[in-house]
Amino acid sequence: MSNWTDNIVEKVNTAADAIKNIGDINEVDVATAPREVVWESGKVKLFHFTREDKPKAKTPVIISYALVNRWAMMDLQPDRSFIRKLISEGIDVYVIDWGYPTRTDRYKSMEDYILGDLNACVDYVRQAHGIDKVNLLGVCQGGTFSLIYSALNPDKIKNLITLVTPVEFADNDGLLFKWSRDMDVDTMVESFGGLVPGDFLNFGFDLLKPMNKMRKYYGFNDVAKNKSSLMNFLRMEKWVSDSPAQAGETYRKFIKDLYQQNKLAEGTFELGGKTVDLKQITMPVLTIYAKDDHIVPPDSTRPINDLVASRDKELMEFPGGHIGVFVGSRSQKMLTPAVAQWLIDRDK
């Protein structure tokens, strides 16, 4: 009798704690590191994170996140924050917030994002700090943007870091790559009214591991029993569901030129009337990929190291998945300090 009464007591106590914890929640807060808007154009903003001490590296870093989901992933909560960690390791940090495109942005192209917004942010930081070159850190699709930008403007970039960034799109078995190859992207974008909904993008990512979106709820009672694990869980949920739509024109080019025709790796990608030659990238380059990334598999990331002409270049493998790069404890303890040190070493 005592075994199952204990079991029941535990269950009921869990319920009591869970109910209290759940009732306590007023707001699920993410991206709380203090920051200010320093530049703004349309829906795009450039944030500068405030810091109390002098940075160890004189050259600040601009983070260019993907247009998919939001950069809040990099500052999910104070003790799991790529950005806070970079700051505490002595780096001056800016992040570009691409905003939430609406239908009026349907014709916003990769050219507008890269040669327009990204370039303006780079110029702003160069001017504000009185320097010729800045550090650029691109994440996923934002990394692809950063590569393109750095190839076209090598004179403005001091060091380039790409995180889980796809560049090689051919011969890949990943479902996203396979599906995109024959996708009628024009009709699709048109039927969406020129704006690809975030839900649609999320649905595509979900399909890559169809049970992930449910499996995480296994043991939700244990999660709810503990206030801080409950909040961590809900922060991640908030991030997952915060998915901006993507400007149709940009999506179209990204799928056609990259996923379907692999133009960037093959040296035929054009932007603003210029052919993008990754061999123009001669600044130090750090390529970080996640070993178990099922969204951007290592096969599509690692070739960056071969495609650039830099003499100082490095491949860094992270043991984990696409998201673990930003929120895992290994990210906090190992990866971020290594990134900061890499930048500090190349700040001369």
Next chain:
Amino acid sequence: MNWMDFNKTGDFWKAWQDSVSNMTGQTRKPADPVAEWWNQQERFWKEAMEKTTGMLGNQPELAKQWQEMQSAFMKQWMDMAQNSMKQNNTMGSGSMDMWKQFAERTESWYADAFKNKLPEQLRPHFQTYMDMYKMFTTQWENIQGMIKNGLVEPKMIWQMVDPVQYAEAVGKVMSFKPMTDLDEVTRQANRFFEQMRAAALKLFPAAEEQMLEMTEAYQNWSGQQTDQFMPFLNSIQQVMRQNLEPYFHISGDDTQTEVLRSLKEMQFSYLAYLHHTARLQKMVLDAGARVLPAMMQEARESFKTSHEVPSFDEFFKSYMDRLENAILDTMHSEEYTEVQNAVLSSGSKSKMIYDEMLEKILQDWPFMTKREADDLAKDTTELRRKVRELEARLSAMTTPVNGGAVTVREERITTPKAAATKTAASEVKGADRLINLVGKAAKGEVDDLKEIKGVGAKLETMLHDTGITSYAQIAKMNDEAYQLIDELIPAFKGRAKRDDWASQARMLIKSKALV
């Protein structure tokens, strides 16, 4: 107790403490304490959760207080329950089952509260998880029994586990809208399109009842309530027409024909969409349906030697992994990619035709249609690009090559005049060179340059300023001339060459001669 009147958590707390005290035997000894607790607590938690969920939204402070009391009360009650059991050493008949059930239900007490804290888009996923979990918990005794007794043939399994419920659970993983009876769905869709066609035939000129008919047809088909937007629009249109005839002409016969054609096209692509979707769903569901029997057969094999069945947690977790792998295997096939592309393309096509049809129906209405908004968006983006180009040019004119912030400002202050003069001088020079190339226009020879594609009023004026006024001049333009124009009128850079002005001008000269 009337819960609606209840506004002080303290009262509630006291009332319940009293009732529990009564039960614990201070005033009377219950015959079956566990059964009584069970009944009381089941009611207590159900009502408390309902009350709390409502309160959470309106009075967070009160709700918080409330939750704290619930939490404390629950723990206190458990202590009492344990003591009582020790004292009485009796369970009462059937109590064991009730306790088990009770323990299982504790999760469902707060599952809803938990769900409500999730972002709205994710709540269906949570529900899907709970449904699947529930399906397995309710079937668990059957599954165990079948494994123990070797009843693991698929036929037998689908006698015990409802195959339709199972397929629905698998389908939800993929966010499928279940389409189990394709024939019926097809019939419904066809009926819908027939009704739409009949309504459209009568729609022009529109009458309120026909519009309502369309709305009704849609409701019958989709099983959803549409909002009142269409009927509302229609009534406004009626009033407008009555008052403004004949000035306000509502869509004529041409529109009717076009709408009917669109309806037919949409019907075909929509049916294609339904059929591809059904095929896609079947591929996934078939893969999913093989998982449970396979797992049970394996469990049976291992039972033969170990005489143990897997624990529920082990089985359920492993089921989720196996189901995922089975679905992924299917998704990796060429056939799946092909069918999925067919779904996407027929679905998008239906949607596009639908949009075009609406565009036709709404073209005389006082709203900006999607296409018009689209044009606006295009122009806006184009203008932003132009502003960016101009800003870049401006800063190139004022920024020294390697300049920092400070030098820029100095430059701006000290040299605006010089820069302006310099620019003006180079313009004059460029304009001269251009005229040298294409010749001066004969006196008074001024053609309508706006006839050239890509030239608007503004660009025309700018061309006039450089001395270009005639088709004859433009017809003589070559690459060098285009380049000079780009330099002189940078805002329209590249346009002359891109639109091949010279050829256009030659065509215009010819057509002018014909007139």
